[in-house]
Amino acid sequence: MNFDYTEEHLMIKQAARDFARKLEADVIERDRTATYPTAHVKEMAELGFLGMMIDPKYGGGGMDSLSYAIAIEEISKIDSSVAVIMSVHNSLVSYGVEKYGSEEQKQKFLPRMATGEHIGAFLLSEPEAGSDATSQKTLAEDKGDHYLLNGTKNWITSADNSSIYLVIAQTHPDKKHHGINVLIVDRHSPGISLGAHEDKMGMRSSDTHSVMFTDVKVPKANRLGEDGFGFTFAMKALEAGRIGIAAQATGIAAGAYERALHYSKERKSFGRLICEHQAIAFKLAEMYLKIENARNLVHKAAWLKDNNKPYSLAGSMAKLYAADIAMEVTTEAVQIHGGYGYVKEYHVERLMREAKLTQIYEGTSEIQKIVISRSLIKQK
Amino acid sequence: MKILVCISNVPDTTTRIKLSSDQNAIDLSNVQWIINPWDELALTRALELKESSGGSIESVSIIHVGNAGSEATLRKALAIGADDAMRVDAAPADAYAVAHEIAEAVKDKNFDLILCGIESSDYNGSAMGGMLAEFLNMESVSSVSKLEIEGAEIKLNREIAGGYEVIAAQAPVIAIVQKGIAIEPRIPSMRGIMMARKKPLVVVPATGAKALTEFVHYTPPQPKAACKMIAADNPAELVNLLHNEAKII
Missing domain, CATH: 1.20.140.10 (Butyryl-CoA Dehydrogenase, subunit A, domain 3)
Incomplete structure (x- = not known):
């Protein structure tokens, strides 16, 4: 057993604390006005917090989950809105692509996710599928070389300020949760529209929206894992x-x-x-x-x-x-x-x-x- | 051009200083150590200069006199962006001994610009930079609050009473820098932290320079007396207390 932090862990803790001190200056105002922390997210990206666990060969910091937990805790002491932007991007989206993506997908997406040029959003919840994630109504119809997405996702963190969506959707309704897929979707694809900015109780500086898909074409190359892997993927992520x-x-x-x-x-x-x-x-x-x-x-x-x-x-x-x-x-x-x-x-x-x-x-x-x-x- | 920044390892500035029971030493247990804030600003400026130099500044090195316990502080400087570090393996006894050790370690290394913080936040001696310049027989400018490199010329603003003077110097030169030299210290990036252990940290044997001073005894400042509030419409009471109790008028 060893409860000691390494020298790097201590340095990360201090770096996260120093960064978080800067958040304090406007955290109350951003909470009041529900304003996205654009400048802070940019600095967070420059400091490498958005790619801290990504393998250095894709431009990340290559750090362990403990380092990440230490950083998230320090930032959350001051501002959970910034922490949730970091958390969704790192441990759901980047982790998902790195752990389950093909080499080609990793090379295409991870380098820009590591620098924070691409911020990720994770689209699982639906109006009628929250905790019951198996009842996905959003459809990803198999059209040969592409999927056609139709449906609505709810409570999406960073919906407006991200550029990469990981979308969980049903391809084979007859197979129930074994028919679900996960797709990497460009947020600016034609057919995507956002619902109103949710007026939340807390974490008001992070943006949360519902997202509507109407005949959105997604190349087949953007599917993570095998056909039907989506539900297992969502649970693992x-x-x-x-x-x-x-x-x-x-x-x-x-x-x-x-x-x-x-x-x-x-x-x-x-x-x-x-x-x-x-x-x-x-x-x-x-x-x-x-x-x-x-x-x-x-x-x-x-x-x-x-x-x-x-x-x-x-x-x-x-x-x-x-x-x-x-x-x-x-x-x-x-x-x-x-x-x-x-x-x-x-x-x-x-x-x-x-x-x-x-x-x-x-x-x-x-x-x-x-x-x-x-x-x-x-x-x- | 090669830049050297001298780094001192000091207790965090929020440390509550405790003395040993005989008051002959400072109790350093549970102290968190940091880069001396003035040295950190010097390092920040050195890195800014290197980044905007278009390659003409080839390296920013750091040097420190201290025991192995200070290597975490040096690695933080490497994480912030210094290229390599030297640690002269000796306890930093006083400014004279530190300046002597640094001079011996770097005299053949041809640094063009050496930056020192104007003082360290622990003993506030303000002597090391000037002594180093003497040992190395180099020009030095103190109280520098701005430093620019223009071609072969190094332009320094030196604070003087009521303003500042602008000094043009040629390398090699030592700049003893103060607040203003950089806006704020840098936070190391995650990549910088991971790279820090891969950068050279060379341990240099000490030459055994003797300190000229020794600390004999420490006395903590008197604790602050309780504040007495006097109503704004009662100046007579204020005068009475200043006269009869504080006895300062």
Whole structure:
């Protein structure tokens, strides 16, 4: 066993922290106006955060999942909108293309994804297929040399600001989920239109839309894997994505805790600093313990993935636990701040709004419990 | 042209300094180490110059006097973009010893421009750069807040009372730089971090230069007294307290 970070891990943590400090300047305003962080995403790309796990032969940083989890956590302490743009691009889209794409597809798409010139979006959810991802209504009809896409996708992160879509769609409805494919689609293809910008509760600086496909032609060469691989692909990509979202939830909790600790050491009531009141001190102790537990689960899942061991169970546990404690810790952080916590200037109400989404997206907490319990029951 | 940047390894500027129980040493346990902020700005400017030189600046090297424990700080400088590093293997005893060791290590290496931060944020000695220039018998300019290379000429702005003077120098020269030399330090890129271990970090044996000074004793500053608030409409009380309690008027 070794719990030490390497020198590189520490450098990545500091680099992510230094980058995140720059986000703080306008994070409240971007949240209020739901403005996409264009300049920050550009800098994030220049620093290599958007290609950090891609193999250096395709222009990436070649870093492990633990490095990625460390970076996501630091950025999420300040701004989860930027973190989710990074997470979807890295651990769903880039990971998916690199792990399951052909050499030709990797050479065509990865270099520009590594530099952030292409930002990725992952299109799985539908109006009537959220957790029930097998009931895909979007059709990818086989037309010989191309697929013809028709249908609607919902809740798509970076729908407007990405250039590469990974679209999950049904080709053979009679084969049910074995008939589903995954296609790499140019976001600017004719026939693609976006629904309104969703007016979200949190992570308001990332853009979320529904996406409509009307007779969109996709070359057959853009299909990832064999015919019918789409559903397995989506599940595998989400398995990897959970580590990123679990790290994000841990970061949201840690960011709220750090602000609450700082506040409790400055604010006085009844003649003492509020951190000296047991009511507050015990809250801080519990918050810290939960964050440490979440981080250990995230890092273990990342370690398993980096060592090519099965990580589905560990990833689901990390995501379930980190998302739940993010909600608890941010709520307590608001409580410690009292009235100040309820106004935007102190950040913790925003972190509380952001935390809620981590229990919902990339597999709800309830889905994680299904994954975990099924995995336990299957074990001998 | 070859540039050298001198790097000092210092405690993070937010470190709460603790003294040993006999107050004869600083307790360095649990300290996070960083590149001295002025040296980091010097490195940033050196990299900017190299990138805009169109190839005429062939390399930016760094040098440091310190023990093996400071190599993480040097690798961060490599991750930010320095091409190679030298570590003179000796504890940095004082400015004289450090300047002497650096001079011995680089005297035959023909650097055209050497950049030093104006001071280090730990002991704030402000002496190393000038001493290095003497040991190397090189021209030096201090308090440099702007540095441009125009052909064979190096233009430096030197801060003086009420303004600055512009100095034109020829290589080789030592510039002792301060705030303003670069806007903000760079964050290392992910690729830079991965490349850092592949760049040369050469350990140079020390020549055994002796320090001219020694630290005898440390005394922490007096803790700040509690702030007393006086109502704005009560100047008489203010005068009374300044006169009778603080005894400064």
